[in-house]
Structure formats: C-alpha cells, structure tokens
Amino acid sequence: MTTASGPLLETLTRRLAETPPDFLAEPRLGPAGQVSVDAVVADLLRTLGADDLRPADLTALRPPARRAKTERRWLRAVLLASWLLADPWFAERQLWAEAHGFLFSPELRELAESAEAPKLMADADRREELVRLCLKGLGLRPANETEAQAQDRLTTISTAERQRVIQAARAAEERARQIREELARQAAQEAADKWSRE
C-alpha cells in the first residue's frame, strides 16, 4: 500500500507524551469507570468530519461489565489514540473514515494487548510504535521519510517483532550459558583430577 507524507513524527510523539490525565483514566464499563469512550470517539470523528457513530460502533465502545477483562485494555488504547487523532493536522484534512478504520483495526487491538495505555504513552518505543501504526492505518507516513524508511522503522520497533527477536536472543543466551557452565564444570573437573594425580 502506498502512503502519503503525513505530519512530523516528533510532533505526534510529543503530543502523546503530553497526553492529559483524562485520556488515561479508566474507561466506563457498566457502572464502573470514569470516561465514556463512545462519547470521546463520537466527538473525535465529528471533529474529523464524520456524522454520528453507527450502532455497531456504539455497542463495541460500550461493552457490558462482564467483558471488562477482554475490552478494558483496548478501550484505553482507543482513548489514547483518540487524543492522538485529535491533532489539528488530522482535523484540517477531515480524515474521519481512515481514523475510524484505525480505531477499530486489529493492529490497535494487538498493540493494546501488548501494553497498557500508560506504558504506550511513557515508553518512547511504544509511543513511536503507536504513532507509526496510526499513520500507517491512515495511509500516511511521517514527514521526511520514504516509504521504505517508514516501513523499516515500524518493523524495528514493532512489539510483536521485537518480542520475537528478543525471545530468540534469550533462547540463544540460554543455550550459550549452558555451554559455558558445562565448559566451566569440565575445566574444574580436569583441574581436580590433575590435582589428585599429583
């Protein structure tokens, strides 16, 4: 998929880093929680040029309390992404359809599964990942980057990819550690044998 040049990456990561506490508050799930995510998303999409939310979207954003375990993380990520998409750059371009697509995309759900919203905001890599995922979902890439650069950087910081290669690194280290310990044990044994012979 070809992408168009979007806003500066740093502008958006900075915006995320300065997320107001309201967007990190607990989403309303049944009687619990503080923020109505459906209202926030409806406001956002209206700002971006959309009409009212569809009933299916409303249902998804107002899950019953019994689905809190599976939906809470996603709703918090949606809140954070809503703050990101409320940047004037997007509002000026009326990208409501693309924004809607991203908020309900599997990519945002996967990211939400890997980290809680506060970590998505506080960790520099996760922050960048959310911004890049968001831009990609909107068919954009950071300003001053080529498509190849943008894709390469997204792959590098992707949580799923990172977890895969770090697992590989850990497995390799584990194997190397066992070999080192075995060699050390053999060396100690040889030294002990030599000592007893002498």
Place this chain on the structure above:
Amino acid sequence: MSAGRAPAAPPDLEALRAQWLAQWPAALACWSRFTKLSEPRWCFTAEDAQREGLTQSFAMIRLDDHAVVVNLRLAAELNVQAFALEILAHEIGHHVYCPADLTDNARIIARIRWALPTKEHLAGLVSNLYCDLLINDRLQRAHNLRMVGVYQALGQGASDRLWQLYMRTYEILWSQTRGSLVDAFQDDQLEGDAQLTARLVRHYARDWLDGAGKFAALCLPYLLDEKSQGARWASGWRDMEQAGQGGFPSGLTEIEAGEKEGAVHPAYDPELAGLDADPDELKNDGRGAQPSASAQAGGTRGQAREPFEFGQILKALGLKLTDHEIAVRYYRERAVPHLIPFPERKLPQAVDPLPEGLDTWDIGAPLEDVDWLHSVLVSPRVVPGLTTVQRVWGESPGQEPEKEPLDLDLYVDCSGSMPNPQVSTSFLTLAGAIIALSALRTGARVQATLWSGARQFLKTDGFVRDEAAVLRILTGYLGGATAFPIHILRDTFQERHPPARPAHILVISDDGVTTMFAKDEKGNSGWDIARMALTNARGGGTFVLNLYQDWSKYPDLVKAAEMGWNLFVIRNWEELVKFAREFSRLKYGGDRV
C-alpha cells in the same frame, strides 16, 4: 608535546589543526557552557603519537591530566577530518559524562569483569564500547551531531558479529534505515540483542554504572566468537585504552554492592526485554534482573577483591604497574582503615619550642624553613641565600610528658610454604601492613626483611621512614626454602642499647618460624640470639603465624612464648581484626603506654 603547540607540523596538517581548534569551543559547549578543558594535544607524526601513548586510535583521553589527544595525521588518513566537532565532543564526553573520572572508570570495569568469564581481559574494550554508545547517542540526539557520518566514514569493511551488533544498535537508536551502517542481515538473535542494547543505552543513560554489567553480559557471546576477537576495528576505537595513565583510583579493593548481581543478560531484565517473564522462573535459576534480597541489603558489599583481580582492573584502566607495585597499593589501601595506636614510650618531660631570633637561610636548607615575612622585611627583593632568613628555635621545658615511638623490626617469611601476597589475599601480609603503617604514622622507623632460604633475603637499608620501601618488602615473594635470617636479628640488636630507641620485633611466618632457633653461621644458638634481641629491643616481640593448629601444639613455640614472645595465629579476617585489637592493647614494659 605541549598542549596546542606543535612546531614542526606540515602545512596541510597545520591547516587541519586550525580547523579542528576552531571547533573546540563548540565541542565544549555541547556538554555545558561551563565546561573547561585545556586545548587538545595535537600529534602530527607517528613519533608525536607514540610519545603521547596514542598507538591504536586517532584520538584518546587521559583522565588524570584531563587531556584529549588527537592524531591529526591518522584522522586525515581515516577520512574523518570533516568531523572535528563530533570527535572532539565525543572525547570531551568521556571527561564530563562517561566515565568522567578514573574511579568511575574502574567501577565500570569491575562490573564488566563479572559478566565476562574467561574474557576478563577484554573488560577495557567492552567498557570503551559502552561509554561510546552512551556518549554518541546523547550527541546525536540532543545536539544533532553527525555521529552517523563518523561511523559511516570509519566502519567500512568490518563484517564480524560484534561489529554487526554494535552498528545495528546505532541504526536502531538513531532511527536509521536497516543497512545504513552495517549490511542488512537475517539473524534473530543478533537483531534481538541489538534491540536490547538500544533499550539498555536509553534506560541506563543516567545511571550508566548499573547498565555496564548487563551490556557486558550481552557482548560475551560475541567476544567468544573468534572472528570478533580478531576484529581490528575495535582496537582502532580504543580512545580510553590509556585513560588511567598517571592516575590511581581509590576504593577498589572492596567489591561494591550490586556489582556482581548486575552482570545479567538484558534478555532476563523485564524492564529492558519488555517480555512478560515468569518471575518465579527467573528467580529460581538466579538470573532475575531484580537484585536478590542479599543484594538489596548490601549484597556482596564488604567482600574484598583478591590482589590479582585488583591488578587486572588497574591494567584494564591502562595503568602500567608491576604486580609488585600493585600489591603494595593493594595492601596499603586495605590496611589504612584498620590502623591501630602503635605503642609509644613516655619520656619524662617534653620540651616546648622557643623562638630565638633569625639566622640566614642558605640554599640547601629546606625551603619550608624560610621565614618569608622577615625575609621580605630584610629586603623586598628576595635573593635566596643572601636576604633570606629563617627562624632559630630554642627549647623550654614543657608541661606534658613526651611520647617516643617504638621502632619496628619486621621479618616477613616468603618461603614456598607461604601464600604469594601478590596473587591472593595474605592476611599475614595485611597484618604486617597494618602494624608497619601504624608505626610509621606515630613517627617510628621500620626495618623490614623479606626472607626465605639461607642467604635469600631482601631488606630495607636499616630502620627507615619510607612507607613504599617497607611495603615493597612486605609484599615481596621469593618462594624458596625456609631459613630465618638469624644474622640480621643478631646484628640489629647486638649493639642496640640506650639512647637508641626501643624497637618491637614482628615476625610474619608459619611453622617455619622455628628456624629462628637454629644455630647461626657462627654456631651461636638461635635461642640465645632471640633472647638477646628481645632484651636489647626493649619493645617486645610478636610472631604472627599462619598455622593450621594451635601454637601450643608446637614445643618450640611454647618455649618462645615462655621467653616473652607474643604469638598470634591469623588465617582469616576475623583473626586479623582480633590480632590488631589485641596488639594495640599490649604494653611493652612499665614505662610504655
């Protein structure tokens, strides 16, 4: 070569020097507008570089004299002449950010060594790579310097895995496209390690000491790789290889809290890996990144390093010291916190100094004797030896009794049965160092004799006040047969009568000390000589022994104790502390305190 002055520079290098020098203020300002360092020392020829000790890289630092040294000829050859600001700011970063001083450099190396079993000798290289990562990341990100360009200029041609790891880390840190610094590769382990390194650099940017062991643990598999070991690129970047030259770090004999525990691979650190690790699993195999309860409560703190480990850290710092010199410093550092009140003799009455006018101060007299105020009053134009005067002092009877220290006659056994104090900690040597330094502190003089077989001995030139000379004897090692130098004991005390100061005789040995009671070369009984020495010394005598059973099991030692020798067995730290405490309480005759 003096700073900033290089008289015989070729014209092209002179122009380059001017160009680099113009960037110096900006390079300093990268760190702080208050940063002050003297101008770099410029090398134009191989001889200049050799003289400065700059043999492998094109730039280096020395922490002791806060020097930055740049080999301009090599910089030009390596095509980095356009990166003056980047390279100078990098070298300054070593002085003001990481490691900033010699002691912290030593602390980094100490932590790194724990993570490099079998490759401890590469601790200096790993430390250099780690500090470079921290500095370069800061310069590239916070100051927009072209560090990428420096590595693109320098790094062509290398292909080993350590190089791939290092360059890929920079690519990740600086959001560079894959392949921009190192050829793209398909290796999940390498990619994972590079990701971890990048996170580690950011995570420990402030508390970089805590990340050193983790970085080294990550590097270890790559250092074991033969191709990486032979990598020439790494030696070319050793700008901290001579960083410790001329200085000496303190506080290194003790292992710091967390030093050992911090040497874990970052893949096991949930903070860095970002993986949902099973804490029980990590705890069970001892690799958890969280410090253990013992570490939190101080961990290995209080444990001491062995002398050879101490020496290896110093060598990794670039200090050029022999094992013997290292041992002297090691035992001195360990002894100093435990110095004891060394016995002194009370004289009936002290005298107070009484000023008695002025006399001409002549060249050859100690400079500190000059009375500058009166010299200037004599003539405002001071002519040494002509207008300089010194105060003449008389004596008047004082109120307080004077204290006169006992001298110390020290005999150190270094026969083959004794441990070599330069390799492993010798508590006997430490005991000797504590007593000798305590004695010197009170103004006593010390005669030290290192002995092994017959006619195998080294000694100071009589009773001396030279601390280094005494410690050199104390930490020496001959490793031969066992024969106490009875003739030295005899000659020292045969004619030692008042008004010569009383002396204390301290013998450090094991069961070989009984050779002291054999006959001397003239056929005299060792027992008679020992008794005579003890009597004439008038300050008592002590045997500090490394025995595996109680001294009362040795008939000769029982007899020695009856003669008046004090006997202590020291095999560990607790016995050493007990000895020091009891020794300081001992009284030698009625007129001593």
